Amino acid sequence: MLSGEGPLAARRTRGVPGAAHVVLVGAMGGPLGGDAYEVRAEAGPGARLRVGSVAATLALPGQSTPRSTYAVDLEAAGDGLLEWLPEPVVAVAGCDLAQHTRVTLAEGARLALREEQVLGRSGESPGRITSRLTVRLAGRPLLDQETCLGTGAPPGWDGPAGTAGRRALGQLLLVAPEFQEYEIGAHSLAPGVVLLPLDGPAVLVSALAPDALRLRRLLDEAAQALGRPGV
Template sequence: MDGVTTAGVRATARIEAREDGRGGTSLPVLEGQGPLALRRVRGSGPEARVMLVGAMSGPLGGDHFTVEARVGPGARLRVGSAAATIALPGQAKGEARYDVRLNVADEGELHWLPEQLISAGGSELSVAARIDLGTDARLVFREEQVLGRVGEEPGRLTSRLTVRRDGRVLLDQELACGPGAPCGWDGPAVLAGHRALGQLVVVRPEFEHEQPAARPLGEHAALTPLAGPAVLVTALASDALALRRLLDAALSDLT
């Protein structure tokens, strides 16, 4: 663990995936600290699979967690999590932070498919995901957030997602929800009272030649082409299960 201080826990998890020369993917770096435990699980074909296993509650107020993954040329990596992440209020003052840093080289492929992030009442969490892709990199990135547990008002949640390809920005967006967020976050133009929100980013080199067209995906979901070989699916739902169904259907259609 990076350390435990009066300001909270500092912890980092690192994954590095490389093509092993035999048609598979090796994991020369698989390091988890404190609450960020990593486990390799059985994969299929050339793909390596890693599960993020929460070893303790959190993030709590004042904590700072970081997850980093690097996928080399020709490597294929799939990352999931064993359970939802729950942001909780803690004894330490201040906002908690959860940073995700992903880098996929040319000809590499990453499927980032964690379980939901739940913003519990009284918590304050800032989530930032930064993704850097090579020219022919492939990506499936899913992000799901649930505002509050059953019968509970949400905590304060700020989420930013930035995706770059060859240094060029494909997507850079931020959303703040809960107490202290800008007025209107729960209004008809933003969440409209829904408590589960998610997005799916799919980057495939073949989209350069034939990109899916913009279209609605039901009443509260839509597919939007990005300025590159990429599409963004955004969705709102009443709960986590309905949200997952929407995103799973969209992913099945795209792949």
């Protein structure tokens, strides 16, 4: 079943053999301050679903209410594969976006999730973006992390222990049974890129970069190294 209303339209497209491929199309700019976006995607038993977007999401300030929300709920049944691969979210100057991605996976489900944030457009200060990712696998917590970055965020967000002045950050989370054999500990894949094995079995790759283009290249290289090209 495919449905959508309001500022986001869901469209089925071709290009992924053996899988349903859906792209999200923004019918208008935003989210603006005061908007509340919601996206839900589910892969049933043995199904493969890839969800992407046609363009970056621009979080914009509102005239009276600065805060906007973007809730994403993802679910995959046993032997199902869900790929959540949207384009970046850009925190435009003056915005205040709260983004929360919730993932629920059954035993034996597979996940490929890529999320990217860009702090401001070129030549401008960033707005504020609070991003949380929570993942449950077979009824138990796998990952729960939150970042708050940009103008108005707690002090130190752009310091050496934060983004170190870089404007783009992202993560790639892969959950699959074959990572049970992945015995290498946490380590750096490249400058600004760290791999962390999780007790999923799963692996989390986190990256910082000066811009969105370099960030995508770093995450693509990590996916290639982990045997998941095209993610």
